[in-house]
Amino acid sequence: MAQSMRPNTLLRNLNAKIAAMPMIITVLVIFVGCTIWTVVHSFTKSRMLPKLEFIGFDQYERLWGTSRWLISIENLFIYGICSLVLSLVIGFVLAALLDQKIRFENTLRSIILFPFALSFVVTGLIWQWILNPDLGIQSVVRDLGWTSFAFDPLYNPDIVIYGVLIAGIWQGSGLIMVLMLAGLRGIDEDIWNASRIDGIPKWKTYLFIVIPMMKPVFVTAIVLITSGIVKVYDLIVAQTNGGPGIASEVPAKYVMDSMFLKQNLGQGFAASTMMLLCVLIILIPYAYLEFGGKRNGK
Amino acid sequence: MVNNHIVPNGPKPKSIFTARNIMLYGTLFVVAIYYILPLYVMIVTSLKGMPEIRLGNIFAPPLEVTFQPWVKAWSTACTGLNCDGLSRGFWNSVQILIPSVVLSIIIASVNGYALVNWKFKGSEVFFAVLLFGAFIPYQVMIYPIVILLREMGLMGSLWGLVLVHTVFGMPILTLLFRNYFSSVPEELFKAARIDGAGFWGIYFRIMLPMAVPIFVVAMILQVTGIWNDFLFGVIYTKPDIYPMTVQLNNIVNSVQGVKEYNVNMAATLLTGLVPLVLYFVSGKLFVRGIAAGAVKG
Numbered sequence: 001m002a003q004s005m006r007p008n009t010l011l012r013n014l015n016a017k018i019a020a021m022p023m024i025i026t027v028l029v030i031f032v033g034c035t036i037w038t039v040v041h042s043f044t045k046s047r048m049l050p051k052l053e054f055i056g057f058d059q060y061e062r063l064w065g066t067s068r069w070l071i072s073i074e075n076l077f078i079y080g081i082c083s084l085v086l087s088l089v090i091g092f093v094l095a096a097l098l099d100q101k102i103r104f105e106n107t108l109r110s111i112i113l114f115p116f117a118l119s120f121v122v123t124g125l126i127w128q129w130i131l132n133p134d135l136g137i138q139s140v141v142r143d144l145g146w147t148s149f150a151f152d153p154l155y156n157p158d159i160v161i162y163g164v165l166i167a168g169i170w171q172g173s174g175l176i177m178v179l180m181l182a183g184l185r186g187i188d189e190d191i192w193n194a195s196r197i198d199g200i201p202k203w204k205t206y207l208f209i210v211i212p213m214m215k216p217v218f219v220t221a222i223v224l225i226t227s228g229i230v231k232v233y234d235l236i237v238a239q240t241n242g243g244p245g246i247a248s249e250v251p252a253k254y255v256m257d258s259m260f261l262k263q264n265l266g267q268g269f270a271a272s273t274m275m276l277l278c279v280l281i282i283l284i285p286y287a288y289l290e291f292g293g294k295r296n297g298k
Numbered sequence: 299m300v301n302n303h304i305v306p307n308g309p310k311p312k313s314i315f316t317a318r319n320i321m322l323y324g325t326l327f328v329v330a331i332y333y334i335l336p337l338y339v340m341i342v343t344s345l346k347g348m349p350e351i352r353l354g355n356i357f358a359p360p361l362e363v364t365f366q367p368w369v370k371a372w373s374t375a376c377t378g379l380n381c382d383g384l385s386r387g388f389w390n391s392v393q394i395l396i397p398s399v400v401l402s403i404i405i406a407s408v409n410g411y412a413l414v415n416w417k418f419k420g421s422e423v424f425f426a427v428l429l430f431g432a433f434i435p436y437q438v439m440i441y442p443i444v445i446l447l448r449e450m451g452l453m454g455s456l457w458g459l460v461l462v463h464t465v466f467g468m469p470i471l472t473l474l475f476r477n478y479f480s481s482v483p484e485e486l487f488k489a490a491r492i493d494g495a496g497f498w499g500i501y502f503r504i505m506l507p508m509a510v511p512i513f514v515v516a517m518i519l520q521v522t523g524i525w526n527d528f529l530f531g532v533i534y535t536k537p538d539i540y541p542m543t544v545q546l547n548n549i550v551n552s553v554q555g556v557k558e559y560n561v562n563m564a565a566t567l568l569t570g571l572v573p574l575v576l577y578f579v580s581g582k583l584f585v586r587g588i589a590a591g592a593v594k595g
Contacts, residue, residue, distance in 0.1 A: 015497035016416030019408040020424065021474065026465050027424050031431030034442035097326055110578070111330050116576035119526030121543045122570040127334045127552050129343065129559060130356070140355050149378070160489075170336065173452050178585055209392070234528040238547050260533070265441065272437040279377040283433055 014251070035276070042269035050265055059270035069271065075161045079250070080229045082165050083172075090169065091176030096206060098177070098182045109181070120171065124238030127167035131168040154240055157247035162249060164239055171235075172228065176221050183217035184210070219286065226282050227231035231274055233290050243261065251275050315343050343565035344368060351559050367560035371568060374563055376547040378537060385563050387545030390570075391525060393456055394541055398463035399520045403513065406468055410475025411505055416497060425472070432469035447534065448465055454536040462530050467523065471516055478512040479505060515587040518580050522573045542569050 045055045063069050094112060095274040115123065122149055130136050133152035153163030186212055197203040211218070233252035240248045251271060258268035320554065324362040339356055344367050354361075373383040380386060413425055444453065452458035469471040482505070490500045540548070546569045550562045577584050 013416055014419045016412040016421075019416075020421060020499070021470040022405045022464075023409050023428055023468060026468055027427045027431065030439055030443065030465055031427060031434060031448070034439040034446075035434060037442045038438050040353045050445075080594075086308060096330060097322060097329075102322065102326070108326060108330060110581075111333050114574065114577055115333060117522055117573040117584070118570045119528065119543050119573070121528050121547050122566050125546070125562065125566045126340055128550075129563060130336060130339055132559075135351065135559070136356055140357060143355060154390050170333065174333070225577075226462055234543075237528070238551070241551060252435070252437055256529075256533075259441055268437075268441065272435065275435040279433055279435060283430075286429075293384055 039273050039276070041219035042265060042266065043274045044269075046265040046269065048263045048265070059266045060274075062265060063270045063274070064266075066245050068249055069251070069254055071246055072251045072254045075248060076229070076250050077233070078161050079168070079232065080226065082162070083168055083229055084222065084225050086165070086169050087173050087176045090173045091180045091221065092211075094173070094177045095180035095184055098181055109178070112177055115171045116174045118171065119200070120232075121238040122240050123167050123171040124164075124235045124240075126162070128239050131163055131166075155244055157244050160240060160244065162250040164235060164256055167233060167234070167239060172225070176225070179217055179221050180214070180223075183214040184287060219289070223282070223286055225229060227279065229280055252277075312571060340563045340567050344371075344560055344567055346560055348558060349558060363467070367558070367564040368568070370558075371549075371561045372563035375549050375565060376555075377540075377545055377552065380537070384542060384549065384568055386544060387540060387542035390456075390535075390539050390545075391542040393539075394459055394463070395521060395524050396529075397457075398460045398467070398524050400515060401460060402464040402471055402520055403516050405480040406471030406516070407466075407475045407506075407509065407513070409472050410477075410499065411479050411501055412497075413472070413476045414479040414482075415500070425476070428469050428472060436466070436529060440529075444533065453534065454539075456535070456539055457589050459530060459534045459541075462534055463520075463524050463527070467520055470519070474508070474512060474516055474519070482508065511512055511583075514580075515583055518584055519587040521576060522584075536562060540560070 002253075041050050042059055043054050043056060044051060045053050045058070052066070098108060102108075131137070131138075131152070131154050133155055138149060138151045141151070153159045153166075191209060191213075195209060200209075231252060232250050235258065236242060236248055236250050236253055242249045242253055252275065255268045255272045257273065258264045258271060331409070335357075336528045342359055343351065343356060345363050345365070346354070347362065347364050347366070350361060371383060372385050372388075374381055375383045413421055447453040450458075452461065485501060486504065490504055493501065525541075526543060527541065528543045528547065531544045535541070535544075546565055549565055580587075
C-alpha cells in the first residue's frame with residue numbers, strides 16, 4: 001500500500017514543483033554543488049586543468065607563503081574596517097541631518113544616492129581621473145600656489161588602498177544613508193518628545209536612545225557592507241588594476257588571476273575557499289543572532 | 299477709534315539664519331559637493347579638447363565645447379583589434395540585458411508565488427539555502443560554472459551569460475516576490491481555488507495583475523544589476539560579445555597609445571548613462587528596489 005502511495009505524494013502539487021525547479025536546480029547544482037566542488041579541488045594539485053590528485057593542505061601552505069596573497073589580505077582588512085566604520089558613520093550622520101525636517105530633502109537624497117546606480121567600473125574610472133596626479137586634484141591645488149601639495153594616492157603604494165576607499169565610499173554610502181533614514185523614520189515621535197521634556201541634549205538622545213533602538217538596521221547595514229567588501233573586484237581592476245606593483249591587490253583578484261591568467265587553478269580554489277571561510281565567520285554569528293534568537297523567543 | 303498698538307499675534311517668526319541652520323545647510327552643501335563633483339568633472343572633461351585638458355584645471359568649464367570625444371568614444375575608440383567604439387559593447391549589453399531580465403523575473407515571480415501559496419515538502423529549506431547562497435562569494439562558484447557551461451556548449455556565448463545572470467539574480471528576486479505575494483490576503487487565493495482555478499490560472503488572472511508595481515521594482519533592480527556587471531561578463535563571454543562595462547575598462551585602461559582623457563570620460567559617461575537615466579526617471583521606485591535588495595532575510 002505504502003509503495004503505491006509514493007508516486008502520488010511526488011506528483012501532488014506538481015505545478016508548484018515544476019515552478020520551483022529552477023530554484024531547486026540552482027540550489028543543488030550551483031550553490032551547493034559548485035561550492036563543494038571548489039572546496040574539494042582546493043586540496044588537489046590542479047594546475048592548468050582540474051584533477052583529483054589530493055595533496056592535503058599544500059595549496060593553503062603555498063597560499064599563505066605568497067606575499068601577494070598576504071598583501072591582498074592586508075588590503076582587504078584595511079579596506080574592510082575603514083569602509084565599514086566610515087559607511088556606518090557617514091550613513092548615519094547624513095541620515096540624521098536629512099531627518100531634521102530640512103528643505104530640499106528629496107534633492108539631497110537623490111544626489112547622495114545616485115552614485116549607487118553606477119557600476120564599480122565607472123566609479124573606479126571616474127576617481128582614477130580625479131586622483132590623477134598630473135592633471136587632477138593635486139595639480140589644481142598646486143596651480144593655486146601651494147606647490148609642495150602632494151595627494152597622489154593611486155601612485156603611492158603606502159596609501160593606494162585609501163584612494164580606492166574614497167571611491168568605494170562615494171559609491172556605496174548613499175545606500176546606507178537610505179537604510180538609516182528609513183530606520184530613523186521608524187522611531188516613534190514620542191521618544192523625541194519624552195527626551196526633550198527631560199532636557200536630554202539631542203546628541204545624547206541619538207547616541208544612547210535612538211541608535212540602540214535601531215539595532216536591526218545596523219545589523220542589516222553591517223551584513224550588507226561586509227558581504228560587499230569580500231566581493232570587491234571590479235573597483236580595483238578599473239581604478240588601479242592592483243597597482244602600483246601589487247600594492248592594491250585584493251583576494252577576489254588573486255582568485256581571478258590565478259584561475260584565468262596564471263593557469264594555477266589549485267591556488268585559485270584555495271584562495272576562494274579562504275574567502276568563503278571569511279564570509280562564514282561573519283555570517284554564522286549573524287544567522288545565529290537573527291534566527292536562533294527568534295526561535296528561542298517563540 | 300484707531301488702534302495704534304498692533305499686538306503681535308501667533309508665534310514669533312523664526313529667523314532662517316540661525317547658527318543651527320547655517321551649520322546644518324553648510325554641512326549638507328559640502329556633502330552634496332563631494333557626491334556631485336565627480337559627475338561634474340566627468341561631464342566637463344568629456345566636452346574639452348585634449349590641449350585644453352593638458353593646460354587647464356579639471357574643474358574649469360570648457361572654453362570651447364566639443365562633442366568630438368563623445369563621437370569617438372561611441373564609434374571609433376579601439377579595444378584590441380576592434381575599432382568600432384563602445385557602440386559594440388552597448389548593443390552586446392542590450393542583447394544580454396533583455397533576455398536576462400525577462401527570464402530571471404519570470405522564474406522568480408512564479409517561484410515566489412509557489413513558495414507562498416503552494417508550499418511543498420522541503421520548499422522552505424530550498425528557499426533558505428537559496429538566500430544563504432546570495433552571500434557565497436562568486437569566486438567560489440565561477441570555475442565549476444565554466445565547466446558546466448562548456449559541457450552545455452554555452453561557454454563564451456550570450457546565452458551562457460544570460461543563464462548565469464538568471465541564477466545569481468534568483469535569491470533576491472525570489473525574496474522580493476515571495477514577500478510581496480505573502481502580503482496578499484489568503485482569502486483571495488482560497489476563493490479562487492473554490493471557484494476551480496488551478497496553479498497557473500490563479501497566477502495569471504489574480505496574482506500577476508496585482509503584482510505590477512513589484513514587477514517594476516524587480517525590473518529596475520535587474521536592469522541596473524546586469525548592466526553594471528563586470529565579473530560575469532569578463533569570464534563567460536569572449537571579446538566579440540563583451541558587455542559594455544568590460545569594453546569600457548579595456549578602452550580606458552589599455553596601455554597602448556596616448557591617453558585621451560576626454561574620450562575616456564565620454565565613454566565612462568556613456569556606460570553610466572543607462573542606470574543613471576533609470577535612476578532619475580524611476581525616483582522612489584528605485585529606492586524601493588534597492589531597499590528590497592538590501593534587506594535580505
